[in-house]
Amino acid sequence: MKTLTVDLGERSYPIFIGQGMLGSAELVKPYVQGTQVLIVTNETVAPLYLQQCEKAFADFDTHSVVLQDGEQYKTLEELNKVFDALIGNRFDRKCTLVALGGGVIGDMTGFAAAAYQRGVNFIQIPTTLLAQVDSSVGGKTGVNHPLGKNMIGAFHQPECVIIDTDTLNTLEDRQLSAGLAEVIKYGLIVDLPFFEWLEENLEKLLARDPQALSEAIERSCQNKADIVAKDEKEAGLRALFNLGHTFGHAIEAGMGYGVWLHGEAVSAGTMQAVYMSMLMGDLTSEDEKRIAKILDRANLPIMPPSVEEMSKQKFLDLMAGDKKVQAGTIRLVLLKAIGQAYVTGDYPYELLEQTLDEFRS
């Protein structure tokens, strides 16, 4: 088992990465406050891992709630089921919530923990690659609004993150690929050597080689932890994680939540950002081909929806609602080079339009 730390002073917490940890009572015990535990999971994960997870919390007064699976259920309404379970079982302020599932479950459970009685503890047990390398670390929590992703939420850090790579054995191929989009992102934004490592090891990752997966998760989490420690509330640096996300969130909302997986939308959105970085004169067409190649090898879409599916105007409308917008300007994460991202609102608007016009299947 490897342990990383997210360094946030008093609110620092460990990320445990290893195999066969899901039922370990010893591992979780120091991170449970009080006596009451609510495991929040979904209908896909529950039959696979809920029983095993409950074992780890057998010494506590443990309940569970099973939500519907999918980004389309990441709503205030579905969240209310968690509050119903908490209040129905008379959970007090010293209770602990456990997020057992992918990014949607982690984000919703974290927000429920942030808001229940104005804040209780929670533990992240991510079971998808995407949640393990990205959403479970860093304390961003929330739900979607029909007009925008993660518009309602809180910064609320977990007590610990438990990444049991065994859970990836049951992950659908499509979900594994979606997670790889976020893994590749770290290479693109700040870590060229990691990007090169990924180019060499992608087949191993797709074949679910435990060693390679563990390495990819560790390096991703380390990158995330380093940046979160420097910029917890996204005053600057942290926005780099949103490479491909402003385009990608528009795709998710525009096509209907759940139609494109988040990682798929990020992949296509990354290519849009890459195309625009090329128009900006920073990336070469060799860079573009190299990035498209690794995403394609990871079985990820490298083109946004067609103009018929999503007009330029629809893209612009949805992007104008992005959380990075300031004073009407759509701020974008672009690349100076592979391994070197930056955030900017200062670009010729026509280059954004050109990207949305030209870069289409």
Add this chain to the structure above:
Amino acid sequence: MKTLTVDLGERSYPIFIGQGMLGSAELVKPYVQGTQVLIVTNETVAPLYLQQCEKAFADFDTHSVVLQDGEQYKTLEELNKVFDALIGNRFDRKCTLVALGGGVIGDMTGFAAAAYQRGVNFIQIPTTLLAQVDSSVGGKTGVNHPLGKNMIGAFHQPECVIIDTDTLNTLEDRQLSAGLAEVIKYGLIVDLPFFEWLEENLEKLLARDPQALSEAIERSCQNKADIVAKDEKEAGLRALFNLGHTFGHAIEAGMGYGVWLHGEAVSAGTMQAVYMSMLMGDLTSEDEKRIAKILDRANLPIMPPSVEEMSKQKFLDLMAGDKKVQAGTIRLVLLKAIGQAYVTGDYPYELLEQTLDEFRS
């Protein structure tokens, strides 16, 4: 105009108390971040003060949303109207929300500000006595759940609190009395001289003497600010503000939100706490009579609902869901003497039952 300060380090903020401040652009300007302002109010307050309030924010891109009036609308569902307005108007992270109304509007607007894009600024402009002396100060925000008051929320401090006592001129008598319940509370829990001042000046307050109201509001806010500065997140001391609230919240939920006003339920709940403090051997029956007298003079109920309206068991069930409950124990705020409250979970349970049995109309 008088200015008090809630001393919370970096998040310190002023409370302005005076007359004719509602339309003052100068006053609000330093506390508005960015260019977008959303005023949240309700159908009762909007026709009275919305136009005037909008004047103060005329230099900004100002919108407003009007919610339904009443504790029964303090729900996640109603809150969604605020998010709809924010997202529909493309409000970004630098926007400012303004709560124009009573405690329900303040709590809901504060929570919307806490959760929108994971946190934006807000300003409190309380227009009821209750909100002016209590809920607008201290950063507690939230909504109700059918099974418990304020169960879903956040600690989120405003940028400033603007208390224009002119708004009390249009307040219903019943609402004025409800506010006095919280004013009297400060005397009971920590401030005997203020309690004595209230005994002397109650008629002036009921007659809405501006001088007396201003004095009562200032002393209440000062008490609140002092304790919040010492215990922002209610680790201890701050729980004293909940004198009468554990009983009172049960009355509000048990009778149906909106049937008893919050201040009315707090008044009857305070008398229950007083009766129990007498059973505990701390208060004398003279103390009890004295407290009942001032609440009665303020036209507040001094008896909880009858046994037929709310059984002992219903009380206990609802109190067991209170936010102060820890490990199954209902923690209560009781009085050692007038002006001296304490929080305890260590009391003979039969005294609580006796209180719920005997102290009834």
